[in-house]
Amino acid sequence: MESYVTVFESSTWEQVIEKSRFIGVVHPVQNLEEVEQRLHDIRQNYPNARHYVYAYRLHQGKLEKSTDDGEPQGTGGRPVLDVLQYRQIWDALIVVIRYFGGVLLGAGGLTRAYGGTARQLMDKASIGRLVPHLIYEIEAGYDWYEPLKYWFKQFSWATGEEEFLATVKLQVYIPWEENQRFREWLADFADQKIVPREIGNTLCPLSNEL
Structure with a gap:
């Protein structure tokens, strides 16, 4: 890709x-x-x-x-x-x-x-570059939802589908070159309590180009 x-x-x-x-x-x-x-x-x-x-x-x-x-x-x-x-x-x-x-x-x-x-x-x-992204699904308690969304926006990581049941599930799109940074940041931010699950990959614009 x-x-x-x-x-x-x-x-x-x-x-x-x-x-x-x-x-x-x-x-x-x-x-x-x-x-x-x-x-x-x-x-x-x-x-x-x-x-x-x-x-x-x-x-x-x-x-x-x-x-x-x-x-x-x-x-x-x-x-x-x-x-x-x-x-x-x-x-x-x-x-x-x-x-x-x-x-x-x-x-x-x-x-x-x-x-x-x-x-x-x-x-x-309107012209821009489509970049390979990994798609992660994150499942967490409701108290994590707003902080995660806030920091994803700060890092220009686009979010996708969301599901609100007993817990919150949300998708986040991470550029391939930022994959390691994302994993390390999330582990530190959530004190190892949230483990992202990779569910696919796609080409899409960097979120700051949308």
């Missing part, structure tokens, strides 16, 4: 160049089915556009693709894909929608327009 940079949420940005309207849309995606669904939705939401130029990169299988969608070869999809590659972003789909304004831009102008729209879009997008 390796960390990688991705997009956390969808966003849009647009500009007008020589009367043509360029609308950039980015979506987080994790597989080809999500890519196709997002492309379908964009065509529905932005009907009658002249071009739907797009590029995507999927971390699973290291897949990437771009398309010019009728623009001269290499003037649309390639500049958009370059933005994703340069920023090393995975699991993201960028679509640049063009409503033609009647003025031909030429190959150089199209490359700058599509690439520039994608760059401006990603400058404003």
Whole structure:
């Protein structure tokens, strides 16, 4: 399991160049089915556009693709894909929608327009790194609940599901590189009275990036 940079949420940005309207849309995606669904939705939401130029990169299988969608070869999809590659972003789909304004831009102008729209879009997008985390379950008495939550927040350790029965059960997400620190801290803090149980692992943002 390796960390990688991705997009956390969808966003849009647009500009007008020589009367043509360029609308950039980015979506987080994790597989080809999500890519196709997002492309379908964009065509529905932005009907009658002249071009739907797009590029995507999927971390699973290291897949990437771009398309010019009728623009001269290499003037649309390639500049958009370059933005994703340069920023090393995975699991993201960028679509640049063009409503033609009647003025031909030429190959150089199209490359700058599509690439520039994608760059401006990603400058404003919510981007961050997914990092391997261990998931621990902690079971403790109710008097431990508030102190634990307080210190988890101070250490920027994200919490997950909670269950309140005879005791409190809660999940905490610990970055792999902080695993030893977490175990030593908890043993000292709870005077060995709380033993965390590792229940899995996942990729997620550092909690201070949420």
